[in-house]
Amino acid sequence: MTTATAQETRQYIMPRVNIVEEPEQVRIEAELAGVEKDKVELEVKDGELTLLARRAGANGKGVYLLRERTPADYRRVFTLSKAIDTANINATMKDGVVTITLPKVKAYQPRTIEVK
Amino acid sequence: MALVRWRNSGDLMPWSAFSDLQSEMNKLMEGFPCDWNALGRGWRPAMDLVETEDAYVLEADVPGVRSEDLHIETIDNAVTVRGKREYHLKETDRNVHRLENRYGEFQRTFEVPGGFDGDKVKAELRDGVLRVTLPKRESAKPKRIELSEN
Numbered sequence: 001m002t003t004a005t006a007q008e009t010r011q012y013i014m015p016r017v018n019i020v021e022e023p024e025q026v027r028i029e030a031e032l033a034g035v036e037k038d039k040v041e042l043e044v045k046d047g048e049l050t051l052l053a054r055r056a057g058a059n060g061k062g063v064y065l066l067r068e069r070t071p072a073d074y075r076r077v078f079t080l081s082k083a084i085d086t087a088n089i090n091a092t093m094k095d096g097v098v099t100i101t102l103p104k105v106k107a108y109q110p111r112t113i114e115v116k
Numbered sequence: 117m118a119l120v121r122w123r124n125s126g127d128l129m130p131w132s133a134f135s136d137l138q139s140e141m142n143k144l145m146e147g148f149p150c151d152w153n154a155l156g157r158g159w160r161p162a163m164d165l166v167e168t169e170d171a172y173v174l175e176a177d178v179p180g181v182r183s184e185d186l187h188i189e190t191i192d193n194a195v196t197v198r199g200k201r202e203y204h205l206k207e208t209d210r211n212v213h214r215l216e217n218r219y220g221e222f223q224r225t226f227e228v229p230g231g232f233d234g235d236k237v238k239a240e241l242r243d244g245v246l247r248v249t250l251p252k253r254e255s256a257k258p259k260r261i262e263l264s265e266n
Contacts (some may be wrong), residue, residue: 021211031217033177054206056243060124066226068162069177087156096179096244 012075015053023110026084028100032074037093042100044086049078053098083108151157159201159218165226170257172250179244180217188239188248193231193251198223230256 018029019087032040032053053074081084084102089101129151163176178199186199203219204210232250239248 016216018217019208019213020205021213022206022208026213029179029180029217031177031179033179033243036243062166062173064164064166065172065229066163066165069164069175070162095181095241096177 004027011070011072013070014071014076015051015074017021024104026102026104028078028102029076030076030098030100031092031096032068032098034095035074035096035098040091040093040098042089042091043089047080047082049066049080049089049100049102051076051078051098089096123222159222160224161199161222161261163197163224167229167230170252172230172232172252174226174248174250176246176248177244178241178246181241181244183241186239186241186246188237190232190234190237191248193229194225194227195232195237196223196225196247197246197248199246231258 010068015032016029016032017031020027020029030051030053032055034055036056040055041050041052043050043052049068051074055071055073080102083104085105088103089100091098093099122143130146132157161176161178163174166173174195174197176197178201180198181201185201186197189196189198198221199223201219228250231253233253236251237248243249
């Protein structure tokens with residue numbers, strides 16, 4: 001039997017995402033309310049992209065009269081297709097939404113063939 | 117076949133009974149602490165309402181909402197938060213694999229039990245979280261009463 005560390009017992013919720021495929025890239029928009037830009041971790045490993053975001057803790061003491069928000073961190077794993085150029089993944093954060101752009105490798109980008 | 121002129125009298129208007137019923141239902145719905153508009157369309161951001169010693173703090177998860185699209189109104193003991201988030205697909209967005217994020221309008225009203233000082237309400241938007249601080253009135257803050265010595 002192993003003793004669970006604080007890290008292991010941490011609660012995660014899956015953020016809601018939009019996944020949109022454009023001709024030359026795939027765009028993921030994930031909702032991360034309450035997360036600062038430097039608390040977002042993106043890791044590519046073994047053909048998977050892991051999004052991990054730490055949410056700012058509840059500040060101040062008080063009595064909850066209404067509690068709907070989940071005080072947990074966000075985590076979601078995406079399986080990457082071989083069409084993704086993993087070396088050039090980019091991400092930007094604005095108003096609690098992270099937009100991840102995953103460019104496609106050239107061979108998977110559309111190209112038009114000219115008829116001679 | 118004779119045509120009888122239709123009279124708009126109570127007896128021939130069974131619908132009036134329904135219309136009364138509907139207005140009664142509407143009254144009932146208005147009394148519910150629930151945003152009925154959000155059930156069918158739009159979205160309903162998760163919110164917390166916390167009471168501290170000197171204020172009520174309302175926090176709402178509104179990722180992707182711009183500050184100009186958020187409106188906060190207070191009247192008497194009630195605070196209303198209204199906002200919208202629109203989604204504009206780009207021309208190149210022909211292949212949408214997942215669309216889980218919610219878009220549209222929302223509006224929620226809370227009645228704060230002890231009331232608040234409407235002139236000192238503050239609101240800030242940060243990292244997709246709206247935080248409205250509703251300071252308590254001086255008279256509503258806890259006070260310690262010292263015993264007078266005899």
